[in-house]
Amino acid sequence: MVSDLQRMEIFECIAAVARPIHDFGDEFMSDEATAAVGLGAGFSPGRGFYCRGRFGVLGEVSVPVVQAVQGFLGPDLITAGWSAGRAVMPAEDAAARYAQAVREWGRANIPADVDVEHFNRLAQQLIDAADADALPLFAGWRAQPCPVDDPIGGAMQRIHVLREHRGACHLAAVRLSGLSAREAMVVNLGVEQATHYGWQEPRPAAASLIPRWRRAEQCTNELQAPLYTALGDRQRTEFARLVDALTASPTP
Template identity: 35%
Template sequence: MSDTVMLDAATETGAAMEEAVAVFMLHPENFGASVAAGYANPLAGYVAGRGGVLGEASGDTVGAVFAVFEPVGVAALWDEGVAVRGAAGAAEQYWTQAADFGRKYLSGAEGLERIAALGEKLIAATPIAGLPLYAGWRAMPLADDAPARALQVMFVLRELRAAVHFNALTISGITPIEAHMLNKGPQYASMFGWAEPYADGADKKDRYDEVEQATNRRMSEIFAGALEPAEAEELSRLSTAALASLKAAVPS
C-alpha cells in the first residue's frame, strides 16, 4: 500500500513542481527581469542562470548537463550569458528572480511552509552522485519568507527529478530529439533549439515509457527514504494546490 502511495505522491508532486517552475522560467516577466539584470538576450540569462551553479564550465559541459537541449545553441547562450555576470553571479541573479516571482505570485497558496519543510526533508536525504545541477542548486541558500522559499524548494526538486530522468534517458539510448517527439512533440523540440527534420522515435515508444517508469520509481524511492506516507500525500496535495494558485495569480 505504502509503495503505491509513494509512487503516486512522487509522480503527482513531480508533475506539479515541474509545471510551477516552468511557469516562472517561461513567463515574460521573468525574461524581463533577466533583461533588466543586464542580459540583452533573456535566453542567455536563463542558460547562464540555471547552469551557473556548475561554475566556470565550458559551453560543451553545460550542454551535456542540460541533456535535452540542442548543445551548440546552449553553448553559445552560455558564453553570451556568463560574459555578463559570470557563472556564480548568473546563478545568484536567477535565484533572486525565482524568489521575487514566488513572493509576487505564490503568496496566496496554502501550506507554503509545509511545502518548503517537506521538500527540504527530501533534499537533505537525497544523495547528489550523478546529479550535477541538483547538487549545485541544493547548495544555494534559501529565502527566509515562505512564498519565495517554497518556489525555490520546488525549483531544486524539479532539478532533482530532471537529473534522474536525464540519467535514465541517456542509458536508454533514446536521443534527445526522439525524447521530445515521444513526449510533447515538435513544438517542444523547436523550443529546445532543435532544427527539423525530426526523428519521431516511434520505434522506441515502449522504451520511453520504461524511462518514465524508471524515473517515477526512483523518485518514489527517494520519497520513501525521507517522508512518511502521510507526508508524501500532503506534499502532493499542497504542491498541486500551489500550482493552481500560481496559475490563477500569474497574468497570461
C-alpha cells in the same frame, strides 16, 4: 525495508507531484517577468539569463560540460546562451540572480492561502534526503542559499530544486532506456516543440521509440522513489496536497 503498500503509495505521490512541479517551473522560466529580470541585470534578449542563471551553479565550465549536464536543450541554444551570458557576469553571480528571480516569481504567483511553512518543511526533508550522485545540476541548486526570512520565495526555490532533481533523474533514465535526449524531446513534445528547444531539424519519432520513452518515465519514478521514503505515508499525502495548492494557476 519498504513494504509493497508503501511502495505503491510512494509512486502515487510521485505521479501526483511530478507534472505540477514541472509545469510550475516552466511557467517561471517562460514568463516575461523573468525575462525582464534578466534584462534588468544586463543580459540581452534571448537565452543568456536562462542559460547563465540556471546552469551557473556548475561554475565556470565549458559549453560541452553544460550540454552534457542538462541534456534536453539543443547544443546551439546552449552555446549561444551560455556564451552570451559569460560577458555579463560570473557564473556564481548569475546563479544567485536567477535564484533571486525564482523567489521573486514565487512571491508574485504562489497563492496567498497556501501553508508554505509546512510545504517548506516537507520539501526540505526530501531535498536533504536526496542522493546527488550523478546529479550535478541538482547538487548545485541544492547548495544554492535559500533565505530563511522569505518563506514564499523559499517555497518556489524548493520547487525549482525538486524540479532539477527529477530532470536530472530523467536524463539518466532516458539514456539508460536507449534514447538520445533529442529523441526523447521529440517523442514527448513533438517536432515543433523540439525545434523551439534548440534542436535543429528534428525528425518525427519512430513508433519503436515510444516504448523506450515509457520505460524512461518509469525509470525516472524508480530513481526518485528513495527520496519519498524520507516522508511518512501521511506526510506524502500532505505534500501532494500542498504541491497541488501551491502550483495552482498563477495570479493575473
